[in-house]
Amino acid sequence: MRSTLEADGFDPDSGARFRVATLLAVTTIAAYALVALGTAVSSGGGTTCSTWPSCGTDPTFGPLSGDQFLFWAHRAAALVTGLLVAASGLAVRRARLGRRIRVAVYAAVVAFPVQVGLGALIVVGGPSLANTVHLVLAMGIFATLLVALVWTLDTAADARRDQASSVDPTGAESVLSAGDDRTGEKPAVETYVDQPVADPSVGSSADQPVEGPSEHPSVDPDAEVDTPNDGRSGLRRLAGAYLTLTKPRLMWLLCLVAVAGMGLATLTGATLTATTVLATLAGGVLAIGASGTFNHVYERDRDRKMNRTNDRPLVHDLVPVGNALVFGVALVVASMAVLVTWTNVLAAALTLAAIGYYAVLYTVVLKPNTAWNTVLGGGAGALPAVIGWAAVTGDVGWPAIGLAAVIFLWTPAHFYNLAIAFRDDYARGGFPMYPVVEGVAAARRQLTLYLGATLLAASALGWVAGLGWLYTVTSIALGGVFLRSVLRQYRHPTDERTLRSFYVSNYYLGAILVAIVVETLVFA
C-alpha cells in the first residue's frame, strides 16, 4: 500500500527526515545565537570594530574587552551559521522534502550572503538604515529556518505514522491513528492522542483509561498541602489551605519579573531604594495571592472534576467560600495600601488591573470560553514587568514594555506543555485549552513558534535596553536549551518530556531575568 506521503512524491523514510530536522535544528539554534549576538553588538556601540573582517584586533593576542569578545563571537557565529545554512540547503534538496520546506530553506541560503554584505557595510561606516535592515533580516532568517524546521518535524512524524501503519495496516494503524500521537514508539502508555477532544464541556475523554499525563502525581504544587486528613493539626491545615489559595509556587518568577522591571528602570538614571523593592514585592505577593484566591473560588466546581486540582481547599470545604472571598478582598486592600503608601498610585493602579486581568478577564471570560485563553491571558503575567518599572519611575517606558512582550510571548510556550500533558484533565474540567480543541500536534507547533517569537523578543529587549554580555550569553544558552527541549518532544512525544519542557520554560525565564537584574543592579 502506497502511503499518502509517497503518493505526494515524498520520501517516506521518517528517519531521514528526522536527520534533516536535526541539522535544521542545529542551524536554527546557531541562527538564534547569531541574532542574539547581533543585537548585543549593535546595542554595544559600533566603534569597537572599525575594520572588516579583522575587527582592528588580532583575536589570538592580548585580552579582549567584553565588546570585542561579542564582536568576535558574532563573526564566528556568522561563519558557522553560514556553513550550516548551506549544508541545510543541500540536505533538504537531497531528502526531497516538500516544496514549502525547500523554498523556506533556500530563502535563508539566499539571504545569508546579503546579511554578510550588510554586516561588512555597517562596520566600514554604512548608513544607519543598514543596521536596522541587518537586524530585521537576521530575525527573518531565524524565523524562516524555525518554520522550515517545524514543517520538517511535522512531516517526519507523519512519515513515521505512515510507516507504522503500513507495517501493520490492521492493528497498529488503528491504534496509532486513534490512540497514539504519531510516534508509534511507546503507544498507549506515555504518548498522546493526536486529535482534538470532541466536546471539552463534557470531558469526552474522561472515561477512557488514559494513563500518564492526566494522572501525573507531582506537578500540582498544591497537591500535598491540600490533601485532607493528612494528619496535621487543624490550625496548620487551615493555614496551609489559605496559603494554597494564594498559589505560592508561582510567586518567585512573577516577583523576579517585577525586580527585572525595576532593574531596567534604573537604566534611565532613576534611583532604586530598598523601600521600593520591598514594597513592590510585598504588594505584588499580596496581589498574586488575592487573584489566586479568586481563581480558586470561581473554579472550585471544575477543579473538583480534574485530577490535578481535585485536592484544592475549596473542593474539600477546608475553607468556606465566603471566607475565601473575604480573604481575597483583604489581600487586595492590603496590597493597595502597601503600594500606595510606599511606591506610587500608578504602580498600585497597574497592580489592581493585573488582579482584574487574572481573576476576571482570564478566569471568568477567557479560560472557560476560548482556546485563545492562554495567549490573551498572558497579559496578566506580563504586567508585573510594567509594575516594577512604574514603581521606580512613576511612568511606563519602552524597556518595560519590551520585557512585558517577552513574558506575553513566553506564556504559551510555558503553559502549552502543561496543557498538552493534562489535556484530558482539562477536557474533564470543561476547559477549551488549545490542545483540547485543536489537538496535540497543532499545540506543539504553536508552542514552538511562540518560543521562537519569545527568543526574538528577548533579543530585541537586549537591543532596546542595551543589555550586555551576561544577558546575551544567558539568552543564547538557556534559549538553546529551551528550544532543544521542545524540539525533542517531536521525536519523543511523551508526557515526561513535555513536562520537562514546562519546567525548562521556567528556568529559561528565570535565568534571563536574573541576568537582567545582575546587569542592571549589580554590574551597574
Ligand code: HEM
Ligand atoms: C495564561 C498564563 C498562564 C497560565 C495559564 C499558567 C498556567 C500554569 C499552571 C496550570 C501551573 C501549574 C501550577 C498550578 O497548578 O498552579 C503553572 C505553574 C507555574 N507557572 Fe504558570 N501559567 C501562566 C503564566 C505564568 C507566568 C506569567 C509566570 C511567571 C512569569 C508563571 C510561572 C509559573 C511558575 C513559577 C509555576 C510553578 C512551577 C512549579 O511547580 O515549580 N506562569 N502555570
Ligand SMILES: CC(C)=CCC/C(C)=C/CC/C(C)=C/COP(=O)(O)OP(=O)(O)O
Ligand atoms: C501582579 C499580579 C496580580 C499578577 C497576576 C498574574 C498572574 C497570577 C499570572 C499567573 C497566571 C497563572 C499562573 C495562571 C495559572 O493558570 P490557571 O489559573 O489556569 O491554573 P489552574 O488550572 O491550576 O487553575
